Amino acid sequence: MGATEVVVRPRVVSPFQASLRVALRRMQVVWVGIRHSRTAMVGLAILVLFIGMAVFAPWLAPYGPIDRVADTSNCVPNISCPLSPPSAQHPLGISEEGSDIYSQVIWGSQISLIVGIFSAMVASVLGTAVGLVSGYMGGWVDEVMMRFNDVVLSVPWLVLMIIVAARIGTIDLLGLILVIGLTGWSITARVIRAQVLSVKERLFVERARMIGSSRSHILLRHIFPNAFPLIFANTILTVAVSILSEAVLAFLGLSIYNTVSWGKVINQAIGGGALVIGGNVWWVIVPGLCLVFLVFGFYLFGFALDEILNPRLRRR
Amino acid sequence: MARILKVMVRKVINAAITIFGIICLNYALLRLMPGDPALSLTPRDPKYQGLAEYNRELFGFDKPPWEQFVIYLQRTVTLDWGISYRLGLPVFDVLMRDLGWTLVLVGTSTVITIVIGMLVGSIAAQKRGKPFDLVSTATGIFLYGMPIFWLGFLLLATFEKGSIVGHYFTWWPALPSQGYYDDMLGQWAWDGAHLTSAAQHLILPALTLTLGTLAGISLVMRSSLIDVMTEDFVTTAKAKGLSDRQILRRHILPNGLPPMVALIALDLAFVIGGAYQVEVVFNYYGIGWETIQAIDNLDFPLLQFIIVVGGVAIVLANLVSDFILLLLDPRIKVS
Numbered sequence: 001m002g003a004t005e006v007v008v009r010p011r012v013v014s015p016f017q018a019s020l021r022v023a024l025r026r027m028q029v030v031w032v033g034i035r036h037s038r039t040a041m042v043g044l045a046i047l048v049l050f051i052g053m054a055v056f057a058p059w060l061a062p063y064g065p066i067d068r069v070a071d072t073s074n075c076v077p078n079i080s081c082p083l084s085p086p087s088a089q090h091p092l093g094i095s096e097e098g099s100d101i102y103s104q105v106i107w108g109s110q111i112s113l114i115v116g117i118f119s120a121m122v123a124s125v126l127g128t129a130v131g132l133v134s135g136y137m138g139g140w141v142d143e144v145m146m147r148f149n150d151v152v153l154s155v156p157w158l159v160l161m162i163i164v165a166a167r168i169g170t171i172d173l174l175g176l177i178l179v180i181g182l183t184g185w186s187i188t189a190r191v192i193r194a195q196v197l198s199v200k201e202r203l204f205v206e207r208a209r210m211i212g213s214s215r216s217h218i219l220l221r222h223i224f225p226n227a228f229p230l231i232f233a234n235t236i237l238t239v240a241v242s243i244l245s246e247a248v249l250a251f252l253g254l255s256i257y258n259t260v261s262w263g264k265v266i267n268q269a270i271g272g273g274a275l276v277i278g279g280n281v282w283w284v285i286v287p288g289l290c291l292v293f294l295v296f297g298f299y300l301f302g303f304a305l306d307e308i309l310n311p312r313l314r315r316r
Numbered sequence: 317m318a319r320i321l322k323v324m325v326r327k328v329i330n331a332a333i334t335i336f337g338i339i340c341l342n343y344a345l346l347r348l349m350p351g352d353p354a355l356s357l358t359p360r361d362p363k364y365q366g367l368a369e370y371n372r373e374l375f376g377f378d379k380p381p382w383e384q385f386v387i388y389l390q391r392t393v394t395l396d397w398g399i400s401y402r403l404g405l406p407v408f409d410v411l412m413r414d415l416g417w418t419l420v421l422v423g424t425s426t427v428i429t430i431v432i433g434m435l436v437g438s439i440a441a442q443k444r445g446k447p448f449d450l451v452s453t454a455t456g457i458f459l460y461g462m463p464i465f466w467l468g469f470l471l472l473a474t475f476e477k478g479s480i481v482g483h484y485f486t487w488w489p490a491l492p493s494q495g496y497y498d499d500m501l502g503q504w505a506w507d508g509a510h511l512t513s514a515a516q517h518l519i520l521p522a523l524t525l526t527l528g529t530l531a532g533i534s535l536v537m538r539s540s541l542i543d544v545m546t547e548d549f550v551t552t553a554k555a556k557g558l559s560d561r562q563i564l565r566r567h568i569l570p571n572g573l574p575p576m577v578a579l580i581a582l583d584l585a586f587v588i589g590g591a592y593q594v595e596v597v598f599n600y601y602g603i604g605w606e607t608i609q610a611i612d613n614l615d616f617p618l619l620q621f622i623i624v625v626g627g628v629a630i631v632l633a634n635l636v637s638d639f640i641l642l643l644l645d646p647r648i649k650v651s
Contacts, residue, residue: 147330151337153582154634156626158589159607159619160345187582244463248593251465252608266466275473281480284473288466295461303457303535 019220023228030229033308040304046297050290054109063100065107065260093280095265096272101280104260105287111261112294115176116243122181123242124188124235131192132227136200136219146193149186157183161249173256180245188234195227229309236302240295247291262287320642331635338627342620343388392624398617402609407617411603411625417496418602422591424518425525430580433530437537438569442560444542453538456531464528464590468597471524492517494599521598528590529583536579537572544572574644581637585630 034040053060092101134145161179171179199205200223208218249255250263269275269283372378376387391397397407436456440449474481476493492498497513504510544550545568553563592604599605603622610618 147333147337150330150334150631151341151627153585154334154627154630155338155341156585156588156592156623156630158592159623159626240461244461247463248465248589251463251593252596263463266463266469270469275469275480279480281473284466284469288463288470291466292458292462296458299457299461 016220019224022221022225026225026229027232030232030305030308034305037304037308039300040308043297043300043302043304046293047301050109050294050297051113053106054113057106057110061103061106063103065104066097066099066258067103068097068099092282092286095268095283097268099260101265101283101286104265105262105290108260108262108265108287109290109294111173111256111259112243112246112263112291114173115180115246115261116239116298118177119180119184119242119245120235120238122177123184123238124231126182127185127188127234128192128227128231130185130189132196132219132224134189135193135196136215136223142193145189149189152183153186153190155183158245158248158252161254171254171256176246176249176254176256180242180249184238184242184245188231188238191234192227192231195230196223199223199226229305233302233305233309236298236305240298240302243291243295243298262291323642324639327635327638331631334631335628338631339389339392339624342623342627343385392621397621400610400618401615402613402618407621410606410618411621414601414603414606415625415629417600418588418591418595418604420496420514421518421521421525421594421600421602422587425522425529426580426584426587428522428526429530429533432526433533434537434576436530437534438541438564440534440538441541441545442564449538452534456535458531459527460531460535462528463593464524465593465597467528468521468524468594471520472597475520491520493520496600496602517600521594521600524597525587525590525594528594529587532583532586533576533580537576540575540579541568541572544568547571574641577637577641577644581634584633588626588630 034044090100090102092105095101095104130145130149134142134149161183205218205222208222213221246261247263247266250261251267253267255261255264255267265287266284269280269287272283274280274283376384379387395408397411399405400407400410403410436452440452443449472493473479475489475491477490479488479490482488482490492513494517496517497504497510498517550563550567553567558566591602592607594600595602595604596608603626606618607622609615610622
């Protein structure tokens with residue numbers, strides 16, 4: 001490599017990149033906090049376990065999510081075709097439609113995680129944008145946005161989602177993510193707005209304003225990086241809420257038709273008589289426990305993160 | 317005092333704006349969907365024949381959008397909400413009856429939740445880092461993440477008449493789990509038999525809702541109190557030699573409670589979502605159960621106002637909590 005080949009090129013950094021870089025540096029400090037918090041590590045371990053389950057589902061699950069492993073075509077449900085209880089070959093039994101429930105539970109982790117994570121991202125991006133602008137601009141912009149936020153916060157979304165879905169008929173993965181994401185941003189917006197209001201008054205923002213920095217510069221370079229850890233913690237908590245929303249919607253009958261999620265498995269189990277005497281209680285209990293533990297993992301991690309990031313909660 | 321009045325008037329105006337916003341959003345979302353609303357809002361059942369035309373006239377579907385909106389607003393404000401397809405009764409009457417039962421359920425469980433949640437939260441905060449705190453916090457987060465409908469089904473399968481547990485142990489209690497009182501008693505009346513039956517039918521749904529929402533209160537109470545405990549004036553109070561009890565009553569609670577009130581109100585939307593699930597699981601005939609029935613029957617007149625009623629209930633609850641907050645927080649009076 002000759003010396004002449006070394007070209008010093010000024011690195012072009014967009015304001016957004018720079019903003020993100022400062023934010024990531026903050027995150028490194030947070031990672032040290034996570035490593036020292038037992039709660040956060042337990043939460044993280046649970047999350048890694050379930051993410052592994054979702055990623056390796058094609059190898060872990062002996063059958064596909066809606067494969068028929070038993071012939072149920074010529075029997076009347078619950079009457080001439082008793083439910084298959086757990087056996088060595090089918091650890092959780094066979095569903096009314098003839099699917100292997102153990103496989104369905106493993107495949108179900110994919111939908112719960114995908115829907116949970118992506119709708120939380122939609123909600124976080126929207127909520128952060130509204131919170132940042134509303135908190136920083138103040139005045140009538142803030143007033144209008146917060147009134148709209150109040151409306152979104154007060155509408156019983158669960159009902160609206162079901163009504164909309166009932167009219168559209170079916171729902172696909174993208175639709176489900178958008179429905180949960182677009183309705184779940186208002187609490188994030190409030191949290192971020194409160195944070196912006198407090199950061200806005202700090203000295204370094206005052207200084208930046210004095211040397212003539214533009215509003216967008218201050219927002220991206222100073223306020224966003226300072227609010228970023230909080231946004232991150234809040235997103236984790238939103239994932240938990242979104243996973244529960246998906247489960248509730250699936251339980252009420254709104255789910256993607258050609259695959260399974262834990263909520264849908266529970267829905268089918270109830271319909272298939274899992275909880276009557278002589279039924280297969282594991283059909284309800286196992287997918288439910290999976291949901292509980294996954295949400296528990298996200299909450300543990302999120303709350304621990306919140307405690308690390310929010311200095312007032314720290315022990316003095 | 318004049319200052320408080322001014323703030324209160326502003327809050328009332330804000331609430332009115334929010335309610336108007338909900339009414340508008342409800343209109344937009346239900347009508348901007350593809351297809352002929354008059355047709356898609358009518359069940360495809362021969363017995364509802366002619367209903368499409370009736371609806372077209374009633375809701376003004378053939379008129380331009382702004383005119384439809386005026387008709388809708390007028391009908392909303394005058395409480396002339398039309399007739400439910402399924403029940404053949406005025407929508408307003410149906411919703412008010414259902415709302416009553418939902419309020420009984422939500423009210424009972426909220427009162428229990430607040431009392432137990434605050435107690436557990438404040439003990440946990442005082443014993444921070446001790447076993448009680450760790451166990452109650454972990455249990456809290458665990459319950460917090462539990463899907464309420466799932467919890468409901470487990471309790472149902474455990475305690476209903478003819479439950480799986482009852483099948484093996486004859487002494488196991490069997491609680492009523494369907495409806496809001498025994499159907500054998502006939503029409504509702506304010507007498508002992510009906511009240512006892514209603515109370516018995518309330519146990520399982522209220523227990524489910526309480527367990528499902530308890531953690532929201534106890535966890536927030538805990539962190540809110542810990543927040544106050546790290547303040548300098550608590551250290552000062554300790555240095556003055558006050559007992560823990562005195563510090564809690566005179567210094568920590570007055571400062572830690574206002575954020576709690578705000579959060580209980582915010583939490584209410586979550587509680588109402590939970591009540592929907594509980595009502596479906598236990599066939600408790602409140603607003604949530606009615607919603608599912610209305611969806612199954614495409615009972616549009618009912619559906620379109622269920623959202624308005626739910627939204628208005630949440631806005632009013634928030635307004636009340638704002639007022640309580642104003643009266644509780646001495647700082648707002650002076651600043």
